[in-house]
Amino acid sequence: MGETHAANNHFDLVIVGTGSGNSILDERFAGQRVAIVEKGVFGGTCLNVGCIPTKMFVHTADLAATPASAARLGVDETLDGVRWPEIRDRIFGRIDPIASGGRDYRINHPDNAHVTVFEGLASFTGHKTLSISPNDGGPATEITADQFVLAAGSRAVLPDVDGLADVDYHTSDTIMRLDELPNRMIILGSGFIAAEFAHVFSSFGVDVTLIARSGALLRGEDAAVSERFTEVATRRWDVRLNRNTVRAESDSRTVRLHLEGPDGPETVTGEVLLVAVGRTPNGDLLDVTKTDVSVVDGGYVGVDEYQRTNVPGIWALGDVSSPYELKHVANHEQRTVQHNLLNPDDLVAADHRFVPHAVFTAPQIAAVGLTEREAVRRGVRYVTATQDYADIAYGWAMEDNTGFVKLLADPDTGLLLGAHVIGPQAPTVIQPLIQAMSFDLDAKRMARGQYWIHPAMPEVVENALLKLDL
Ligand SMILES: Cc1cc2nc3c(=O)[nH]c(=O)nc-3n(C[C@H](O)[C@H](O)[C@H](O)COP(=O)(O)OP(=O)(O)OC[C@H]3O[C@@H](n4cnc5c(N)ncnc54)[C@H](O)[C@@H]3O)c2cc1C
């Protein structure tokens, strides 16, 4: 039976963080004395406040947004209403029991007789020595171990804006649990989280004002995608580009942000403010330098290709050490660490060659590999081709007029260097391109070495491949 207090404070293995870290343990670790430490809700970011609830809201938002686009196709629909409390409670009614079930399994199930769960904030106090301050406020416990896995994730950052700390702001951790939908929402930021929540809340009828520091949204994407998304977003939301946020203030009903922009000072108001300006790794909360673990640029715990830190026996994975900050990367690194813990004489390296990502906004966006900007910066030889959804049969069916697939390929080998998709089902449409890159399938063979179902959406990929001058 899992215990909440250890009799002996030395462990074979200590895992900090129950996001991807929790998935390391399986029956192969039964012979080891293991501790797992969690300061928050069991299951981590993706399950509780990240990928999973956001995409459940996004799917619901896609349905709510249908009437707005159906009229173009001759179908007149109206949105009768959005039952926010019901949507919120349906989503968290599925998620919260998974988190509590996971906790209960680790603490109480006989499978975990060798596992001690510590619920508290872990921080290193010395070499391979971890102090845990319990969430219930009791005295700290000090533990040591032969091996540690740092899987402590990341947290939302707050920008340095005068007055912001005194304003009732939300981050992605709290915005999905609002009591009621506001009439107006300000979103500060222009990355993944801003783009996804702007789609969710505007589809539910909230007037969204989006504030970006630079001249484009989703600036990390290929410039063609970022520009197209910015155009579409500007038609849908009140998008303020090139704005510096100088001060925040609020009264009991509204939040005001004072901005400086190309036309001078201006003020935006809303009942709710969502701050989404990036995340920072949690290595500082863990005080990793006290155990001699090195931290690299951006505050990430430094790891090698085997997910080893510079200290023998201390491993790291996921957002605490990975600038990708993506769940599929955290999962892959978790599998790598799991293998390496179990097979110290046969280590495997993590594969970060072709890490894809998707932004579940509207239109959807997905990408893998080099942007054109990166190809130029690196001096890589490339050819590029773009295929609009509008010019394939399924694009006609949808009357899509904003989506496209853009590819970059190596003119010498024909191998793909990058793929960028904006448009319906982009995260699904891109998958064969990720597969081709991962398995060294060149663009010509990919295009003509298989059937493409007609007239399905992936024909947009087939046509983009055929357009490459190879
Ligand atoms: C709103 C949002 C949407 C997202 N959507 C997607 C998506 O669609 N697709 C995608 O791929 N990625 C998405 N992500 C990113 C994804 O959630 C993260 O990359 C992933 O969850 C990281 O997993 P992890 O195991 O590294 O960390 P986490 O899951 O964050 O786990 C770390 C755990 O460690 C605990 N912890 C931290 N410090 C300590 C300490 N000192 N002591 C004890 N415990 C500690 C934390 O409480 C936490 O539970 C999203 C993120 C957010 C915020």
Ligand SMILES: NC(=O)c1ccc[n+]([C@@H]2O[C@H](COP(=O)([O-])OP(=O)(O)OC[C@H]3O[C@@H](n4cnc5c(N)ncnc54)[C@H](O)[C@@H]3O)[C@@H](O)[C@H]2O)c1
């Ligand atoms: N679909 C997904 O996979 C998904 C969804 C959500 C989040 N995530 C992960 O979570 C991470 C964090 O998301 P995010 O949207 O917070 O970060 P982000 O890095 O995607 O975007 C942050 C944005 O905030 C802007 N910014 C920074 N400081 C600012 C300031 N002072 N004022 C105004 N704007 C400022 C940046 O220019 C940038 O555009 C992402 O990088 C991503 O890895 C992934």
